[in-house]
Amino acid sequence: MNKHACSLDLDPFDAAFLADPYAHHASIRDAGPVVWLEAVGAYGMARYEEVQQALRDHATFCSSRGVGLADFSKETPFRPPSLLLEVDPPLHDRTRSLMNRIVSIRTLKEFRSSWQAKAEELVDALVERRRFDAVKDLAEVFPMAIFPDTIGLMEEGREHLLDYATIVFNAFGPRNEVFEEGNRGKEAAISWVTQACKRENLKPDGWGMQVYEAADRGDCSQDEAERLVRSFLSAGVDTTVNGIAHLVLALAEFPSEFAKLRANRNLAIKAFEESLRWDSTVQTFFRTTAREVEIGGTALPAGEKVLLFLAAANRDPTKWEHPESFDLDRNASGHVGFGFGIHQCLGQMVARLEGELIATALAERVESIRLAGPPVRRLNNTLHALESLPVEVVPTGAR
Numbered sequence: 001m002n003k004h005a006c007s008l009d010l011d012p013f014d015a016a017f018l019a020d021p022y023a024h025h026a027s028i029r030d031a032g033p034v035v036w037l038e039a040v041g042a043y044g045m046a047r048y049e050e051v052q053q054a055l056r057d058h059a060t061f062c063s064s065r066g067v068g069l070a071d072f073s074k075e076t077p078f079r080p081p082s083l084l085l086e087v088d089p090p091l092h093d094r095t096r097s098l099m100n101r102i103v104s105i106r107t108l109k110e111f112r113s114s115w116q117a118k119a120e121e122l123v124d125a126l127v128e129r130r131r132f133d134a135v136k137d138l139a140e141v142f143p144m145a146i147f148p149d150t151i152g153l154m155e156e157g158r159e160h161l162l163d164y165a166t167i168v169f170n171a172f173g174p175r176n177e178v179f180e181e182g183n184r185g186k187e188a189a190i191s192w193v194t195q196a197c198k199r200e201n202l203k204p205d206g207w208g209m210q211v212y213e214a215a216d217r218g219d220c221s222q223d224e225a226e227r228l229v230r231s232f233l234s235a236g237v238d239t240t241v242n243g244i245a246h247l248v249l250a251l252a253e254f255p256s257e258f259a260k261l262r263a264n265r266n267l268a269i270k271a272f273e274e275s276l277r278w279d280s281t282v283q284t285f286f287r288t289t290a291r292e293v294e295i296g297g298t299a300l301p302a303g304e305k306v307l308l309f310l311a312a313a314n315r316d317p318t319k320w321e322h323p324e325s326f327d328l329d330r331n332a333s334g335h336v337g338f339g340f341g342i343h344q345c346l347g348q349m350v351a352r353l354e355g356e357l358i359a360t361a362l363a364e365r366v367e368s369i370r371l372a373g374p375p376v377r378r379l380n381n382t383l384h385a386l387e388s389l390p391v392e393v394v395p396t397g398a399r
């Protein structure tokens with residue numbers, strides 16, 4: 001159990017890797033169950049089995065030392081740690097249960113019809129134009145049209161949410177050029193979010209105020225409530241924006257699958273799930289080893305950062321057949337695009353509902369979608385993100 005992990009000299013945060021991570025994943029998976037990433041100074045795991053095991057074993061692969069490259073036991077966190085993402089049990093379980101009660105399936109059912117109307121209205125207008133940018137005109141617009149209202153955010157300055165997410169997700173990686181560039185000129189986003197999370201700036205009835213009401217009942221402190229509201233703002237927008245963008249990209253690149261969806265609208269939920277497996281918006285998260293642990297015969301010491309390649313696990317050929325294909329006949333369940341285990345995405349039901357509604361609205365109105373120009377990527381240390389996705393649609397019944 002003292003084999004050395006294979007050392008790889010690829011940098012998973014350099015521009016070439018971030019621009020096309022899927023071109024590089026096989027070299028990490030093939031190098032072994034765990035590799036040493038010299039450029040990062042951390043271990044890495046990219047196979048489904050090991051990634052899923054690490055996510056499951058939150059006691060060994062802990063989150064409280066940060067889920068980015070920075071080790072919170074040695075470095076000052078970029079911002080006060082998230083009380084959900086960057087904590088371990090028992091604190092995690094207390095905050096997560098409180099948030100689970102707010103983001104409930106029952107609550108989401110109440111939103112369904114109004115969100116559906118918004119999705120239909122938006123897609124109607126775009127179909128009329130025929131050519132549009134699926135990022136700027138659809139993927140960014142839909143979450144922004146529903147999510148800030150759901151939280152009960154102040155109206156003024158909501159556009160800062162996307163800049164804020166860029167900063168937060170870049171900060172999980174190294175302080176490279178992508179990080180610096182992503183922060184440039186975005187200072188206002190951080191101060192806006194700080195203000196937006198405060199009780200006096202939240203509207204009554206939204207999920208934000210409900211966190212403070214949980215604090216009033218003694219479930220957490222007022223300061224904790226403020227930071228929990230911050231989690232909604234950090235994780236709730238850019239993730240779904242790019243999830244929807246990748247859904248549209250998948251439907252455009254795999255016309256046979258879009259035809260299946262048009263023939264059976266019940267596949268809308270599946271289409272979104274499979275699009276997340278096929279292109280996972282959150283590509284990676286780190287964990288830190290809380291004790292020495294053996295991975296496939298290699299001993300990892302305690303206190304080491306381990307980079308988990310969620311997106312690579314979601315295309316591991318030993319787990320998925322023809323993993324590069326977006327395939328509505330496959331069972332995508334078990335993908336780790338929302339993570340796995342106790343930290344699995346709090347907002348996953350929100351994301352799924354958004355994705356389902358957009359997939360359905362498109363399937364009802366559109367006969368075909370094609371790329372009208374090359375997709376343009378926006379580099380981020382954590383997110384696989386699109387800046388622009390020019391598409392042309394043929395309306396149902398046209399031609």
Ligand code: OVV
Pocket residue numbers: 082083084085086168230231232234235
């Ligand atoms: C999953 C995620 C991403 C970014 C921020 C947070 C969570 C948070 O809890 O603040």
